[in-house]
Amino acid sequence: MRVRMADLAALHGPLLPELQAAFQRVIQRGRYVLGPELEALEEALALRLGAAHAVGVASGTDALLLALGAAGVGPGGLVITTPYTFVSTAQAVTRLGATPVFVDVDPATLNLSPPAVRAWLDAHSELTPRVQAILPVHLFGRAADLPALEALAGPLGIPVIEDAAQALGAMDPAGRAAGSVGKLGCFSFFPTKNLGALGEAGLVATSDHEAAERVRRRRSHGGAPHRFDEIGGNHRLDELQAAALLTFLPHLERWNARRRAVAARYAEALGRSLTVPAEPAAPAVHVWHQYVVRVPGRDAVVAALAAAGVGTALYYPVPLHLQPCFQELGYRAGELPETERAAAETLALPIHPALSDEDVELVIAAVLAALEATA
């Protein structure tokens, strides 16, 4: 591929001396788990997010599991969420013994639709007492409509838990940091995320002291060192990953700015030829984790782009309500039409911060040529 969906070697290469210094610091200290690197990372991210607590964990998946668990999600409960997300979002619900309720997305933003949540609540008032959380995902780096979801959830006493795995640096429609608004927010530092580790890592942010304490306890077997109050696990973020993340954190703004500039150029050059994602109005801030367009005849366009040396990806071609792992929930094709239409039509173009201007123009030319060839 001439232009790939991610190029971590190009992104990290210039930072190699800083990374080496960070690893040297950790190795000379000889402490690899729950040490000062993690403490410094947690402090920096809590400050950045405006949250009272940030708790580093081993992955975004673990962040979801621990955050939902700390909010009381468990057997017999229901969690309203989007079917148009990475599978991890809803699997965390099922792993806790609760049941995901999939509600359709807003076609303009591809995020959980507040009117669809309202409609579900109105149609299932007998089930409302069992709803333990509403779990929006800030898909592709655009914050969900949290004010509207809070207005629905608040009066019912239902906590909002944010899956902000793709959205570090994003701001919601009210100008609040994505992942800091709900009872708890979950982040992933998978290597290709806007802030990525050199392996697996994640974080839970919250301003609820009790919930933070629960997440802290459960990430390390439910207690320490000799008293274990509850069942936990090993969900810790290690010192080498924390050191790498601390090295990358000062570059996040610049990287997100580059993503924004690429998104603006794509919108300008492609907006007349296909459906490009809408930029939210200020004070919302989109961090463009992915640049996802809609194209009729998508699969032919994907093939034409691959032939031109341009990598693409599908997020997500099979929505969660139609995945085999959720088959027993009984959803049928056609039930969540906006989600299914998005799954059939969308296509992600390269938008990582290591793209050169030349790469971006090459993608644009290849997309326009592919559209013409497949029209």
Ligand SMILES: Cc1ncc(COP(=O)(O)O)c(C=O)c1O
């Ligand atoms: C929306 C969403 N939720 C959860 C996750 C899970 O994060 P991780 O891969 O770090 O477990 C990811 C990313 O992979 C994601 O994109």
